[in-house]
Amino acid sequence: MSEYGKLENIPTFLTVVAAALIRQDGRFLLQKRPPGKDHAGLWEFPGGKVEAGETPAGALVREIKEELQLDLIRHNSIPAGFAESNRENVRVPIVILLYICRSWLGEPEPVPGAEIGWFSVAEAGRLEMPPLDGALLKQIAARTDLSLMP
Numbered sequence: 280m281s282e283y284g285k286l287e288n289i290p291t292f293l294t295v296v297a298a299a300l301i302r303q304d305g306r307f308l309l310q311k312r313p314p315g316k317d318h319a320g321l322w323e324f325p326g327g328k329v330e331a332g333e334t335p336a337g338a339l340v341r342e343i344k345e346e347l348q349l350d351l352i353r354h355n356s357i358p359a360g361f362a363e364s365n366r367e368n369v370r371v372p373i374v375i376l377l378y379i380c381r382s383w384l385g386e387p388e389p390v391p392g393a394e395i396g397w398f399s400v401a402e403a404g405r406l407e408m409p410p411l412d413g414a415l416l417k418q419i420a421a422r423t424d425l426s427l428m429p
């Protein structure tokens with residue numbers, strides 16, 4: 280947490296950053312949220328909320344380190360798409376910015392209670408994911424190199 284505190288306490292939308300960490304075989308990492316958090320049991324792209332004072336790219340580096348013990352190489356994270364929640368049905372709307380990352384340092388290690396796996400777009404489409412992730416998957420699938428995988 281930065282010294283400025285949580286943006287959740289201000290009536291605005293929240294910016295969330297997330298990464299599609301794509302392995303050489305084209306599969307990307309998803310993690311299953313541990314019990315007790317929002318979206319427990321659903322598969323998600325690793326990431327989290329941008330904190331006050333951070334840039335989205337800076338927040339991505341921090342979140343990926345916190346959640347997976349990986350060091351991202353900042354210039355290798357490419358914006359890949361976004362999704363936003365509908366203002367109805369939610370307490371605080373969010374905008375998720377998705378980046379594609381194809382290189383990093385380290386081996387992913389999930390936080391206690393979380394599970395990780397590597398999936399093609401087709402495989403991910405069969406997992407239980409939060410509603411906004413369907414839109415993110417479609418944007419990844421639009422990349423021809425990934426959409427052709429079984």
Ligand SMILES: Nc1nc2c([nH]c(=O)n2[C@H]2C[C@H](O)[C@@H](COP(=O)(O)OP(=O)(O)OP(=O)(O)O)O2)c(=O)[nH]1
Pocket residue numbers: 295296297317318322323324325326327328329373375409410411412
């Ligand atoms: N990381 C991530 N969050 C997602 C995805 N899809 C989706 O709807 N979300 C939502 C869930 C949460 O409302 C929000 C991310 O919040 P978070 O709980 O991961 O954020 P954080 O790590 O900063 O956690 P905290 O400090 O609030 O506990 O975005 C996704 O694919 N990845």
